[in-house]
Amino acid sequence: MSSLAVASTAAPPAESPRALRQQRMLSLGARCALPVALLLGIGFLAPLVAILAYAFATPRSFDVFTSFTLENFAGLFDPTNTVWISFAWSCGFALFTVAILAVISYPIAYGLNAVFGRWAGLISVFFVFPLFVSENVRLYGWVLFFIKNGVLDGSLKWLGFSGGPEVLFTPGITLFGMVYTYLPFMLFPMTLGIALVPRDLVDAARDLGAGRIFIWREIELPLAMPGIMIGMLLTFVLAIGATAEAKILGGQSIIVISHDIEIAFTYSQNWPLGSALSVLVTLFIGVLTLFALSKLDLDRMLGRR
């Protein structure tokens, strides 16, 4: 990232004041980016490098930078190890979360753009607010709802039914928890995406006699795709890293990959193994994210130009 700052000084000499100012703007941009770049360099890249270094250290040791071994990675691919099962569960949950959330969010995102009118702002606030309530508080609320003698069970019994279903501590409720937690991360990029669809274009298609499903498939969906893609990517990536849902709601009936990582770092004190696992997850997520981001024009999405 340091090359960015250097690049601007290499601009050709300017003649007019306007050109001079333009040149100054160039370096100004780089200088404005500097604090963020420094923060992320120290706070984001450096820890990843530390993880990478630990991943090649002797298993069950703390001698980072002094030893080099591939044993940790070999351990991950050992079929007797259960790591791949956690990884498969995480990917599966993430895929289902994305699919379910796409279906749930689309009508709402469409509504925010074209139906709710002056209520759209207030409705967005309702969807943003849960982000400001700690996720474990919200997930614990679901425990109180579903638990035996909880809100659902108790109400059903009070009404004379035999009581609620026992859904807590199952894989299904873990998936439910993820869908619940990551809804805003799907909804808002999707809303931005749908906002990119020009209304006139849809109206024109309708005037020319196109059917509603045809318009949706041929015009609305493709034009809204960048936003939908960001939403899907964001929810997928976040769901891969999810732990609280499996722990609080799922009662660890399923072990997800982040839980494996956490166990390696905390209880079993095997930092090199945990690091190797993190490297694997980071690579997976990093490749996916960079690939998707390379397909997007952020200026157009956020600036609506």
Added chain:
Amino acid sequence: MTHKRTNALIWIWTLFVIAVIYLPIVCGALASFNKSRYFGFPIKVYSTEWWDKTIASIEIGMIVRNSIAIALLVTVLSVVIATCGALAFARYDWKGRRLFQKLIMLPIFFPQPVLGLALLLGFSAVGIQTSWMTAVFAHLVWIVPVVTLVIAIQVYGFDPALEEAAFDLGCTRLQVLREVTLPILWPGIWSGMLFAFLLSWSNFPLSLYTAGADSTIPKWLYAKMVAGYTPMVPALGTMATLAAAVLLLVGGLAGILLRRRAAA
């Protein structure tokens, strides 16, 4: 018309989803007014006993102070860094801009538990003892990119010609920044501040690994959920939620006023 029916369905669906979203929060609030130690529904005896105990607890007082201190510091620091970042993101055309726009998204797309562990590893590698101050740094890594995006949306909406005009009239760059750029960006900066505070206030995964022995509200709640449940859990959870709601309401109204004044 069928169009009307579709719109009605969309309204019903949206309101249903909102109801589901708030259901667990309401359950927590209900549980906090339950007199007996263990939760059962319908609640037999309502009381504010656990609210009183939570407010009177010295331990919780300290945890609340930690959470506020972290959130305040994160707000101040992140807004300064992110305002610069947003200008680089959306305002100036410079060579590394495209790359910068993408790199800044990476921490947002990164799972927070893994980021928290990575930071913990990094701190220990260079021998820094974790405390609430390292938690501030960890929050910044995730919150600054978010706040940058929030402010960048405002930056996109502003006309660079205004700055150009001020330059042509002989303003120095500092004057332009103080008299033109910042006043126009103020509504976006304000929402960025709100986001920063509230996201730090509710953050659990980063605090869990990087706050060391210092606890925050979400961290304390989690510890009690896992072992040693007390009805103070829903009580404190509900209080934290209410505090966030009040802040969002007051901050949001102030933001609307700011926007009105900026538009006038």
